[in-house]
Amino acid sequence: MPALFDGLSMRDCEIPNRIAVSPMCQYSCDRDGLPTEWHRVHLGSRAVGGAGIVLTEATAVEPRGRITGADLGIWSDEHAAALEPITDFVREQGAVPGIQLAHAGHKASKCPPSEGNLPLSPADGGWETLSPSPDAYPPFRGDRPAMKRASTDDIVDVIGAFRTAAERSLEAGFDIAEIHAAHGYLLHEFLSPVTNRREDEYGGSFENRTRLLREVTEEVRAVWPADKPLFVRISGTDWLEDRPSWDLEQSVRLADDLAGLGVDLIDVSSGSVHPDQEPPGGPNFQVPLAEAIRDGADIAVGAVGGITEPEQADAIVRNGRGDLVLVGREFLQDPYFGLHAADRLEDESADRWPVQYRRAVR
Numbered sequence: 001m002p003a004l005f006d007g008l009s010m011r012d013c014e015i016p017n018r019i020a021v022s023p024m025c026q027y028s029c030d031r032d033g034l035p036t037e038w039h040r041v042h043l044g045s046r047a048v049g050g051a052g053i054v055l056t057e058a059t060a061v062e063p064r065g066r067i068t069g070a071d072l073g074i075w076s077d078e079h080a081a082a083l084e085p086i087t088d089f090v091r092e093q094g095a096v097p098g099i100q101l102a103h104a105g106h107k108a109s110k111c112p113p114s115e116g117n118l119p120l121s122p123a124d125g126g127w128e129t130l131s132p133s134p135d136a137y138p139p140f141r142g143d144r145p146a147m148k149r150a151s152t153d154d155i156v157d158v159i160g161a162f163r164t165a166a167e168r169s170l171e172a173g174f175d176i177a178e179i180h181a182a183h184g185y186l187l188h189e190f191l192s193p194v195t196n197r198r199e200d201e202y203g204g205s206f207e208n209r210t211r212l213l214r215e216v217t218e219e220v221r222a223v224w225p226a227d228k229p230l231f232v233r234i235s236g237t238d239w240l241e242d243r244p245s246w247d248l249e250q251s252v253r254l255a256d257d258l259a260g261l262g263v264d265l266i267d268v269s270s271g272s273v274h275p276d277q278e279p280p281g282g283p284n285f286q287v288p289l290a291e292a293i294r295d296g297a298d299i300a301v302g303a304v305g306g307i308t309e310p311e312q313a314d315a316i317v318r319n320g321r322g323d324l325v326l327v328g329r330e331f332l333q334d335p336y337f338g339l340h341a342a343d344r345l346e347d348e349s350a351d352r353w354p355v356q357y358r359r360a361v362r
Contacts, residue, residue, distance in 0.1 A: 004314040005342060008052070008323065010264050010300070012227035013175055015096050015324075018317050019338050020053035021046045022304050022328035023100040023178070023233075025071060027112040033060060033073020040086050046331055047095035048354055050338020053324070054095045056083075058102035058180050061165035062158070064127055065103035065186070068112045069120075074099065075161065080168040087173030093354070098176030099169045100233065101162055101220070105186030106131035106147050106195075122146070130154055132190045133197040155202065155212060158186065163219040170225065177224050178231035179216060184273035187213045191254070192238055192246040192273050210254055214261060221262040231302070232258055233267035236289030239277040246273070248292055255297035266293055267302040267326060282306055284316070291321040302326050310341035 002008075008015040021043075028038040039056075047054050060066040060073045073079050087097040109126040110119050120126030134147040148154070166177055181187035189195040190212045196203050202211050217232065224230055234254065238245040255266045268290035271277045279285065286305035294301040303322030307313050313325040331337050342349035343361070350361045 001318045001320050002323075004310070004317050004325065004345060006317075010229040013096060013229050015052045016094055017050075017052035017338065018324050019051050019313065019341065020098075020302065020324055020326045021051045021055055021331050022326040023055045023057050023180070024328050024332065025057045025067065027068055027070040027114065029070045029072055032078075033063070033066060033071060033075070034079060034082050035072060035086060039072065040089065043086055043097075044089045044093070045335040046338075047090040047093035047097075049331070049334075049336035050340075050342060050352060051095050051327075051331070052338070053098050053176060054090050055098040055100055055176070055178060055326075058100050058104070058185070059165075061101055061103055061161040064108060064129065065105075065158075065161070067104045067108055067185075068110050069125060070112055071104075074101065074165045074168050074172070077168065077171075080172040083169075083172040083174075091173070091175075096175050097173060098178060098231070099172070099174045100178045100180050101165050101169070102180035103130075103158060103161070103186040105129065105184075105189045106134070107184055130158070130186060132195060132203065136195045136197050150202075159212070159215050159219055162216045163223055166220045167223050170223070170228075176229050176231060177220060178233055178267060179213070179220060180233050181213050182233045182235040182267075182269045182272070184235075184271075187216065188235055188246070188273055191234075191250075193244040194238055194240060194246070194274050206250060206253065210257065213254075214257060217258060217261045217263060229264040230262060231265045231267050232263050233269055235270045235272065236268045236286065236293065237270050238273050239271045239279045240274060241278075242276075248289060251289070252293050252296035255293045255299050255301075259297060259299040263299065265300040265302055265324065266290075266297075267304065267324075268293055268322075269304055283308070283312065287316060287321050294320070294322065300324070304328065310344040313341065314345055 290303040300323040302324040304326035
């Protein structure tokens with residue numbers, strides 16, 4: 001079986017190792033979803049730190065799709081131009097730059113977590129949010145913005161926004177695009193019967209609830225070059241066993257459908273669609289979900305969640321539980337996690353360090 005530092009070929013993309021920086025919101029845009037120097041240093045330092053893939057945070061495909069007003073966006077040519085220096089630097093360090101395309105749905109229009117993560121009312125700068133079924137979600141704390149049931153026109157607009165965002169991502173220099181369909185955001189809201197109570201062609205049956213994601217995927221794949229990989233992040237389960245919800249069986253079926261639409265890897269996370277969820281937590285707690293999808297569908301998978309040790313990450317790959325390991329919080333506290341992992345797992349890893357830093361390698 002491959003090891004953590006074996007390369008991974010996807011289409012014409014050569015990924016130097018099996019470690020990816022998981023998308024993590026930074027809430028650091030000064031205005032209009034444009035990246036700042038924080039993003040360049042944050043993403044660039046993880047590329048220097050030995051990651052094979054560096055993925056941006058959830059990047060909104062339209063303004064109403066932002067979680068907060070400080071979120072990254074990709075809805076204009078100005079965004080693409082501002083992101084290009086970041087992708088150039090990431091690539092110069094030997095990593096593959098990737099972008100996560102996202103729409104927050106009814107979880108949009110909030111203040112950043114450092115300010116309480118509360119919904120913003122229109123008087124405080126909030127905006128109307130989209131939902132498959134506005135009455136399906138429990139009340140937020142405090143005043144929430146108006147929540148609109150997505151009309152057919154809204155759905156067409158969202159699909160078009162993902163397509164044009166993918167085109168701009170290509171202009172910005174990204175080599176991997178990931179569609180965010182997890183964590184209770186818009187595409188996951190349509191997938192899960194917990195939040196989707198529609199009775200039209202986008203609700204009810206599995207085929208109808210997955211229709212929006214499939215249509216988004218078709219449009220993104222149509223403009224994303226055939227030589228570049230496309231990922232989709234899903235929540236493998238809602239962790240809600242006491243009611244009809246999204247579960248692992250449906251995730252395996254969806255993964256097969258997405259493979260047929262040209263998706264190369266399923267990034268398997270879980271939950272966050274409803275506060276009643278009961279995830280088990282702990283190290284590797286989501287890895288069994290990724291492993292089940294890898295075994296049940298003909299597609300590569302990425303494992304994420306509670307992965308903090310090099311040996312742990314290596315075992316996931318060596319034991320065939322995942323083709324890629326996505327590391328989040330550990331990369332926040334150690335930007336050089338990839339290099340330190342190589343030091344722990346390999347006898348001769350000093351040449352992986354940038355030449356500027358090799359004097360520090362023991």
